[in-house]
Amino acid sequence: MFKRLINGFTTAWKGLSLTVKHLFASNADRKITTVSDDNYFKQLEGTNTIQYPKQQLPVPEVGRYQLDVEMDDCIVCDLCAKVCPVNCIDIESIKATEAIGQTSDGTTKRLYAAKFDIDMAKCMYCGLCTIVCPTECIVMTNQYDKTVFQLSDLTYQFSDMPPEVAAEKRALFEQQQAEKQAAKLAAMQKKEGEA
Known part of the structure; x- marks a missing residue:
């Protein structure tokens, strides 16, 4: 004892x-x-921690941090959302009635991005979305400190299309499709009448 x-x-x-x-x-x-x-x-002398935010660790060149999307280069192909293992990318596309422009690498844009949201609270920073992007519009930046007070503030909205404009674009595409269908039916009826 x-x-x-x-x-x-x-x-x-x-x-x-x-x-x-x-x-x-x-x-x-x-x-x-x-x-x-x-x-x-x-390093055995000094404190074990750095004095953040006065001191910051250097950011490696190959670091995986905050995602950013250059919407002018996005063709809304949806590959990034399909490859994402945690479904943190939410995309809603609207077909255009004609070509709406080109990206910086010359790819023709035929879809509008009505919605392009990334929920960074879900993101696991794997970088798969940046690899599959054909126009390289989605990249990982060197920003890692995104402190917020509300969890909803970690959902970044990259598309700036208002809902009214999105509804107008949908209506234009549906009208174009209806006109094409009507022309197709008229051509079929004309062909049947001649036979």
């Missing part, structure tokens, strides 16, 4: 002395170095 008591005090004393040693060891700020630095894993 007495041996256990001494062992308990000895163990507590060792732990407490280690804590006190670290408490008064150093108040210097940690120097920011990259992982490729030879001395990165040998």
Whole structure:
């Protein structure tokens, strides 16, 4: 019993002395170095943490952070939403009655983006959406600090098409399809009448 008591005090004393040693060891700020630095894993002096936001870690070139979409280059192909393993990309497209422009790489745009939302709260930062994009309009930026107070603020809306304009574009496409169908039926009836 007495041996256990001494062992308990000895163990507590060792732990407490280690804590006190670290408490008064150093108040210097940690120097920011990259992982490729030879001395990165040998940093034994100073604090273990950086003083954020005054100090920030360097962002690696291959880091996977915040998604961004350049809507002028988007052809609304929906490949990014299909490949997303967590379904954080929500796209709604409207077919145009004619070509509506070109992307920066010369691809013809034939669809309007009525809705292009990315829920960054669901995103697992895998980067698959950036790989499959044929026009490279969806990219990962070096922004990683997107602190918000409401979870809904993490859903980014990249399409700026108002609902009224979207309804107008849908109506125009439906009217064009109805006209094509009517012309097709008229041609079939004319062909049957001649036969």
